[in-house]
Amino acid sequence: MSATDKDYFTCQELVELVTNYIEDALTPIERARFEAHLAICRGCTTYVQQMRQTIALLGKLPETTIAPQARDQLLMIFRDWKRAKQG
Amino acid sequence: MDSVETTNEFESDPPDAPVLATLDEQRLVEALRNGDEDAFTSLVMQYQNSMLRIAHYYVGSSAAAEDVVQETWLGVLRGLDNFAGRSSLRTWIFRILTNRAKTRGIRDGRTIPFASLQFQDDEASEPIVNADRFWPADHPQWANVWVSYPRSWGQFPEDRALAAELQAVIQHSIEMLPPNQRAVISLRDIEGISSEEVCNVLEISESNQRVLLHRARAKVRRAVEQYQNEASIA
Numbered sequence: 008m009s010a011t012d013k014d015y016f017t018c019q020e021l022v023e024l025v026t027n028y029i030e031d032a033l034t035p036i037e038r039a040r041f042e043a044h045l046a047i048c049r050g051c052t053t054y055v056q057q058m059r060q061t062i063a064l065l066g067k068l069p070e071t072t073i074a075p076q077a078r079d080q081l082l083m084i085f086r087d088w089k090r091a092k093q094g
Numbered sequence: 095m096d097s098v099e100t101t102n103e104f105e106s107d108p109p110d111a112p113v114l115a116t117l118d119e120q121r122l123v124e125a126l127r128n129g130d131e132d133a134f135t136s137l138v139m140q141y142q143n144s145m146l147r148i149a150h151y152y153v154g155s156s157a158a159a160e161d162v163v164q165e166t167w168l169g170v171l172r173g174l175d176n177f178a179g180r181s182s183l184r185t186w187i188f189r190i191l192t193n194r195a196k197t198r199g200i201r202d203g204r205t206i207p208f209a210s211l212q213f214q215d216d217e218a219s220e221p222i223v224n225a226d227r228f229w230p231a232d233h234p235q236w237a238n239v240w241v242s243y244p245r246s247w248g249q250f251p252e253d254r255a256l257a258a259e260l261q262a263v264i265q266h267s268i269e270m271l272p273p274n275q276r277a278v279i280s281l282r283d284i285e286g287i288s289s290e291e292v293c294n295v296l297e298i299s300e301s302n303q304r305v306l307l308h309r310a311r312a313k314v315r316r317a318v319e320q321y322q323n324e325a326s327i328a
Contacts, residue, residue, distance in 0.1 A: 014126070017226045017238030023221070026308035032300070050243035054223075060247060061315040064264060065283035071265075073142050077160065081138055081167055082131070088171040089129040 016044050021051050025058050115179035115186075122184065126175050138167070141184065145191055148295055151277040152195035153202060162198050166191040219265045222312040232251050247322050260321060267317035271310055278303055279310035 015026070021044055021068050028041050043050050117121070125133035145166065149159035169190045177186055229236040250260075268276055277296060281287045282303075293303050 017228075018240050019221070019225075019238040020165035022223045024313075026304050026311060028303055028308075033306060053244045053246050057244060057315055057319065058246060058311055059251065061311055061318055062283050064250065064260070064318065065279065065288060065314065068261060068264060068284055070139065070142055073138065077142075077164075078135075078138070080164065081176075082135070084164070084168055085131060085134045085171065087151070088168070090128070 014040065016040050018044075018051055021048075022044075022054055025055055029057070029062075035068065074078060115177075115181065115183055119183040120179055123174060123177055123179075124172070133293060134171075137183075141187060144281055144287070145187070146241070147273075147277045147280045148188065148191055149195045150201045151273045151296060153190065154199070154273065158202060159195075161190070162195045166194050169194065185291065188291075191299075192295055193259045222308065244319065245323070245326075247318070263317050264314060267314045268310075271313060275306045275310035275313075278306040279314070282307055283311070 021041065024033065024037070024041060028038065033041060045055065122133055122137065126137070141161065143165045146159050149162040149166075152155055153159050153162055166187070170187055173190065177183070180190075197276070227241055228238050229241055231237050232240075268279065271279065274296075278292060279290045282289065282296070289303060291299060293300055296303070298306075
């Protein structure tokens with residue numbers, strides 16, 4: 008039986024739908040079932056909260072730095088281009 | 095699921111809606127045309143990582159991805175005079191990148207479309223949370239219910255920078271992802287790029303993208319959970 012054939016989601020079904028829920032890609036009926044489950048399930052509420060926290064953490068990662076070698080190569084490309092352009 | 099797709103597309107901007115270059119971008123382009131090295135460096139800092147992720151998704155090795163990104167920067171510089179601001183600068187750069195990456199991918203013997211490779215991963219049918227965290231389906235009372243609830247993480251400090259250790263845990267978990275999941279989660283959640291643009295640049299459907307994002311986020315969540323549990327024992 009698939010998750011959409013009955014009128015409730017189990018915990019195990021719900022965790023598979025979290026991204027669709029967060030991305031607002033559930034049908035209105037699925038969304039209502041999802042939220043009805045959350046209202047009575049502390050485990051799934053925590054799980055959804057942790058997925059949201061994970062997204063927030065990802066958004067706070069600092070910019071990774073570019074390897075100095077790659078940066079130097081790109082600067083060389085830039086200077087060559089500039090020189091060629093100025094003829 | 096078809097109805098979901100339709101609703102979504104109806105409600106959001108069509109993927110090809112023009113996003114014009116902002117004034118800032120036009121200034122940046124002007125500075126580049128004048129040979130301003132700082133302008134170039136800041137552009138590189140801003141997009142290099144996303145570009146590497148995208149390139150890797152198409153070419154399959156990090157060495158080839160680096161080549162492609164380097165070629166792309168040269169292409170960007172040479173094409174600057176043709177940039178008319180009809181799209182955002184980023185969209186324009188990403189288009190040059192995907193064209194080159196696809197060409198390189200073909201040359202290296204990878205077949206297109208890549209979207210068909212999405213679900214070859216062995217894990218495609220695996221559950222997002224280990225099955226042993228739930229009671230089995232034949233349990234008389236608790237079928238498919240959590241055996242024990244995930245433990246709440248509490249609040250992460252908002253103001254301070256992420257603890258270096260946690261950062262490293264997250265970075266590592268991202269590095270371990272397959273290139274398609276890594277590309278999607280980096281562009282969406284780290285860079286904050288819209289799902290429409292990510293679908294365009296990776297040439298995948300909205301629903302494919304969500305599957306990849308879901309798997310990627312779940313794995314990063316698991317890594318954070320493990321870290322939190324170890325930290326609370328220590």
